[in-house]
Amino acid sequence: MKDHRAGFISIVGKPNVGKSTLMNQLVGEKLSIITSKAQTTRHRIMGIVNGETPEFDFQMVYSDTPGIIKPVYELHKSMMEFVHGSIEDGDVILFVTDIYEKYDEEDVIERLKNATSPIILIINKIDLAKPEDIEEKIQHWKAVFQPTEILTLSALQGEGVPQLMDRILHYLPVHPPYFPKDELTDKPERFFAAEMIREKIFLNYKKEVPYSCEVVITAFKESDDLIRISSEIYVERSTQRAILLGHKGERIKKVGIEAREEMEKFFGKKVFLEQYIKVEPDWRQQKIKLQGFGY
Secondary structure (H helix, E strand, O other): OOEEEEEEEEEEEOOOOOHHHHHHHHHOOOOOOOOOOOOOOOOOEEEEEEEEOOOEEEEEEEEEOOOOOOOOOHHHHHHHHHHHHHHHHOOEEEEEEEOOOOOOOHHHHHHHOOOOOOEEEEEEOHHHOOHHHHHHHHHHHHHHOOOOEEEEOEOOOOEOHHHHHHHHHHHOOEOOOOOOOOOOEOOOHHHHHHHHHHHHHHHHOOOOHHHHOEEEEEEEEEOOOEEEEEEEEEEOOHHHHHHHHOHHHHHHHHHHHHHHHHHHHHHOOEEEEEEEEEEOOOHHHOHHHHHHOOO
16 A cells, blocks of 8 residues: 555635645645735634655645734734644644745744754745845755755746645655545635625725625535525725725625626535624624634
8 A cells, every 4th residue: 555645734824925835736626715905814724635645645734824013902812823823733834925925923933943854945926036136045045044955936826836745745654534535624614705795795895894805604404506605794884884885885886796797606506695784893802702703
């Protein structure tokens, strides 16, 4: 029998460096929501990839994590706990930076100082850079951090991603699979339904409103040809509720249409979606409320 390798690969870095785009490329499915806004990812999302080489079979368990920030709200503290846990149990750590970062990743480096696993530093978005800029970044990181190795890639274009997977396999420990071979993620369907609504809110609204929203799926009923989903969208102030609704409810209706279309592609079935907006003052600061939301 061939050996089997399995391990947890943790993707960490500052907000907006392309961690979620990279995760989706590595897994081959859209599991993490992607927008141009920072702090879009709030949870630790696992994506599972199974495969084989001539020498061994393998299971890679990727973890997309929130961007590392200095916490302002209790919500942020919970998000950083996801990051901490991911670094602690990662067999391989992918530290993602990008060609535009202004050398201010000290808080990321601080969290990685005590890591004992191999750290692959990834310079992302090289499709937008000149060769001399890429070389300058490589030399900078060699001087200030000294990771196990440095790779450059474009997560958006998929350039360099196969080479990264080869390097991850090199570090993957011999171990039986952690999850059944037919599983794609550790998250339930309700989670992804909520994330799709939240993504459309990020794409359709500006400023503080998306950051003040949390989505909860209150019902998920599936039949042979239809999924009925009820959702609650929590905001912190009545003025935010009014903005979400828009004139005669037109803005939230647009969010619902876009989210439903995304769900139908993801689940492969027709979806009937209901949305209700509720005001929960300062929910980002309430520990008990955050626990109820899964933080």
